[in-house]
Every structure is written in C-alpha cells, then in structure tokens.
Amino acid sequence: MYSYFKEHLSKELKGINEAGLFKNERIIESPQAAEIELNTGQKVLNFCANNYLGLSNNPHLIEAAKKALDTHGYGMSSVRFICGTSDLHKELEQKIAAFFGTEDTILYAACFDANGGVFEPLLTADDAIISDSLNHASIIDGVRLCKAQRYRYENANMDDLEKQLIAAQEQRFRLIVTDGVFSMDGNVPPVDKILTLAEKYNAMLMLDESHSAGVVGKTGRGVTELFNVRGQAEIITGTLGKSFGGAIGGFTTGKKEIIEMLRQRSRPYLFSNSIPPLVAAAGIRMFDMVSETNELQDKLHNNTSYFIDNMISLGFDIKPSQSAICAVMLYDAKLSQDFAARLLDEGIYVIGFYYPVVPKGQARIRVQLSAAHSREDLDKAIAAFSKIGKELGVIN
Ligand SMILES: *Cc1c(COP(=O)(O)O)cnc(C)c1O
Numbered sequence: 135m136y137s138y139f140k141e142h143l144s145k146e147l148k149g150i151n152e153a154g155l156f157k158n159e160r161i162i163e164s165p166q167a168a169e170i171e172l173n174t175g176q177k178v179l180n181f182c183a184n185n186y187l188g189l190s191n192n193p194h195l196i197e198a199a200k201k202a203l204d205t206h207g208y209g210m211s212s213v214r215f216i217c218g219t220s221d222l223h224k225e226l227e228q229k230i231a232a233f234f235g236t237e238d239t240i241l242y243a244a245c246f247d248a249n250g251g252v253f254e255p256l257l258t259a260d261d262a263i264i265s266d267s268l269n270h271a272s273i274i275d276g277v278r279l280c281k282a283q284r285y286r287y288e289n290a291n292m293d294d295l296e297k298q299l300i301a302a303q304e305q306r307f308r309l310i311v312t313d314g315v316f317s318m319d320g321n322v323p324p325v326d327k328i329l330t331l332a333e334k335y336n337a338m339l340m341l342d343e344s345h346s347a348g349v350v351g352k353t354g355r356g357v358t359e360l361f362n363v364r365g366q367a368e369i370i371t372g373t374l375g376k377s378f379g380g381a382i383g384g385f386t387t388g389k390k391e392i393i394e395m396l397r398q399r400s401r402p403y404l405f406s407n408s409i410p411p412l413v414a415a416a417g418i419r420m421f422d423m424v425s426e427t428n429e430l431q432d433k434l435h436n437n438t439s440y441f442i443d444n445m446i447s448l449g450f451d452i453k454p455s456q457s458a459i460c461a462v463m464l465y466d467a468k469l470s471q472d473f474a475a476r477l478l479d480e481g482i483y484v485i486g487f488y489y490p491v492v493p494k495g496q497a498r499i500r501v502q503l504s505a506a507h508s509r510e511d512l513d514k515a516i517a518a519f520s521k522i523g524k525e526l527g528v529i530n
Pocket of ligand 1: 245246317
C-alpha cells in the first residue's frame with residue numbers, strides 16, 4: 135500500500151514545489167530576539183516575529199521559568215481535570231482575567247485549541263455563528279466542529295455583518311466572532327459598531343485577541359481597550375505565543391458560566407495536557423510586568439509609528455494599520471519574493487506574502503515591529519527598504 139501512497143504524496147509535494155508554494159524553514163541558532171543568528175552564520179535583524187513586546191528572551195521570564203522548574207518540576211503528566219492542575223495554572227488564569235477585565239479564564243495548550251474547543255460545547259444546530267471572512271484558520275476549524283448555522287461577513291464590513299445578523303434572526307442564539315487584528319493587513323475591526331449591531335440584533339461577541347493583546351490600546355489590553363468596551367465581549371481568546379513571551383499556550387477568558395461550561399465540555403481541554411508549570415510561572419511574571427509599567431507598550435507604539443511614518447515618507451504604499459503590523463504593498467508575487475531576498479542580504483529578515491495567503495494581486499512584505507527593536511535597528515531597516523525599493527523601482 136505505502137508505495138502507492140508514497141508516489142501520490144511525492145507527486146503532490148512536487149506540485150506544491152512547482153507552484154512556488156513550498157515552505158522552507160530558516161533555522162535560528164540564537165534565542166528569538168531583535169537580532170538573531172541563522173545556522174548559515176548570518177546575523178539578521180528580525181522583523182517577522184510575533185515578539186511584539188520583545189519578551190521572548192526576557193531575563194525576568196527566564197528566571198521565573200527556572201525557579202518554577204525547581205519548585206514545580208518539569209511536566210504535569212495529566213490533563214487538567216484528572217491531576218494536571220497546579221496552583222500556577224489557577225494563578226495565571228486569574229491574571230489573564232484581570233488583564234482583560236473578564237470574569238474567569240480557561241487555559242489551553244495553544245490558542246488553536248482554545249478556538250477549536252470553544253464553539254461546539256456552547257452552540258448547537260439551533261444557533262448561529264457569524265464570522266468575519268478573514269478570521270484565523272483555528273476559528274474556521276473550530277466553527278467546522280460545531281453544528282451551528284454558519285454566516286460569513288466581508289472583512290470588517292458592518293453593512294454585510296448587519297445583513298448576516300438579519301438572516302440569522304431565526305436561530306436561538308447568535309455569536310459574532312472576529313479577530314482583534316487581522317494579521318495580513320494589520321487592521322482592527324470596528325468593535326464599537328459590532329457591539330451596537332450585536333445589541334440591535336441580539337447577538338453575543340467573541341474576539342480573538344492573539345495579534346492585538348499586548349499591542350493594541352494604550353496599555354496593550356487589546357481591542358476592547360482601544361474602543362473603550364472592556365468587559366463587553368462575552369468571549370475573548372488569545373495566545374501566550376505572541377506578545378506574552380512567545381513560548382506556548384492559549385486561553386479563553388470571559389463570562390464565568392461560559393468558562394465553566396468549557397471546563398466541563400471543551401474537548402481540547404478535557405483530552406489534552408495544559409502548558410507546563412514553568413510556562414505558567416513565566417506567564418504570571420509577564421502579566422505582573424506589563425501591568426506594573428507601560429514601558430514596553432509605549433516603546434512598541436513609538437517604534438511602530440516611527441517605522442510607518444518613515445516608510446510613508448519614502449513613498450511606500452502602506453496598508454492603514456492600527457497594530458504593530460506594517461504591510462508594505464508590492465502587489466506582484468515575484469517582486470515580493472525578490473524584495474524580501476534582497477532585504478535578507480542587507481541583514482533584514484522579513485517575509486513576502488502572496489496568493490493564496492493574501493488575495494491575488496495583493497502581494498506584500500509584512501513587517502512586524504517590536505519593543506525589542508532599537509532606534510538604530512529601525513533606521514537600518516528603513517535604509518535597507520529605501521535602497522532596495524529604489525533598486526527594484528518600487529519608489530523613486
Ligand atoms: C497565532 C494565532 C492563533 C494561534 O495561536 P497559537 O497559540 O500559536 O495556537 C489563533 N488565532 C489568531 C488570530 C492568531 O493570530
């Protein structure tokens with residue numbers, strides 16, 4: 135049997151490769167940081183990590199993790215409800231709720247699991263999920279696992295959301311679900327308007343704050359801070375794998391009855407281990423740190439506006455962004471790849487995205503800013519963009 139299957143896979147893989155869609159991974163030999171060392175020996179400035187607050191290699195988090203290794207050991211060897219819950223897990227859940235202004239939190243191994251396990255335990259075929267068309271893959275998969283009726287609205291388009299809400303009036307319960315930041319453009323949905331529509335058409339709201347938590351809002355509390363609607367979304371999901379230290383872990387936080395039901399019925403929670411205690415301990419330290427001072431959030435915001443302002447002055451076509459994502463529009467797929475390759479030669483690591491990751495003819499380079507970047511790092515990146523942009527005829 136396998137020889138036939140092997141032949142089939144080889145053909146498929148060849149097709150992926152010939153379509154130019156084969157994903158090759160670069161290997162990093164240093165900690166994740168503003169400057170990283172690749173296994174080729176090349177040192178590059180990293181502008182493609184989700185390390186928004188620069189915490190991936192933070193000494194306080196490393197110290198907290200090391201200490202927890204001594205006090206709590208390495209692994210839990212159990213799912214939460216049998217014997218896999220430590221005091222650190224409970225403390226971290228409360229820190230997350232305090233950060234977002236919610237009632238309770240449930241931890242998962244990843245936000246992919248949080249989104250995969252949130253819909254099916256709460257909604258049935260009698261209910262409706264109304265989902266933004268650009269929502270993350272894990273939301274799409276989570277919705278697939280649930281029998282609720284599915285409605286999709288155009289990205290951040292309130293007219294279309296209203297249309298879908300009207301269409302969904304026959305169902306018992308309605309849940310609107312949206313990312314807090316859309317990762318390819320860096321835009322945020324108009325959460326204030328979504329809440330107005332939710333009230334008018336009797337719906338609940340779920341936000342995935344994976345790319346917005348730590349980033350959006352003056353103190354990084356996410357889109358509910360930006361729109362001054364803290365505590366108004368019934369459900370918030372998020373990750374510990376981006377702004378919040380970048381290791382591993384996801385969560386759902388929100389109304390306490392919802393969290394309670396997830397602890398009873400959510401399959402990725404019931405049938406999979408949680409994060410190791412050392413990650414929970416570092417997470418606790420992290421939430422304390424970003425609550426004690428706003429230094430990192432301020433630095434990230436300053437870095438982001440400095441970079442984007444300079445890129446616009448140079449004449450680059452930049453997608454309007456309310457996050458730490460700067461999409462440099464190039465439109466042409468090959469140009470996006472050539473541009474990124476030339477930037478790497480200059481020591482700037484970014485990724486060019488093209489169809490099918492973004493719509494056809496919408497190729498771009500995505501730059502992700504971090505509090506870890508120094509002014510010098512930013513100036514180096516801006517100079518490299520300017521040089522290559524002129525060489526490739528993108529700017530004058
Ligand atoms: C990254 C991301 C996830 C997945 O987070 P993990 O914790 O890495 O599984 C889920 N949703 C959104 C919107 C994301 O950006």
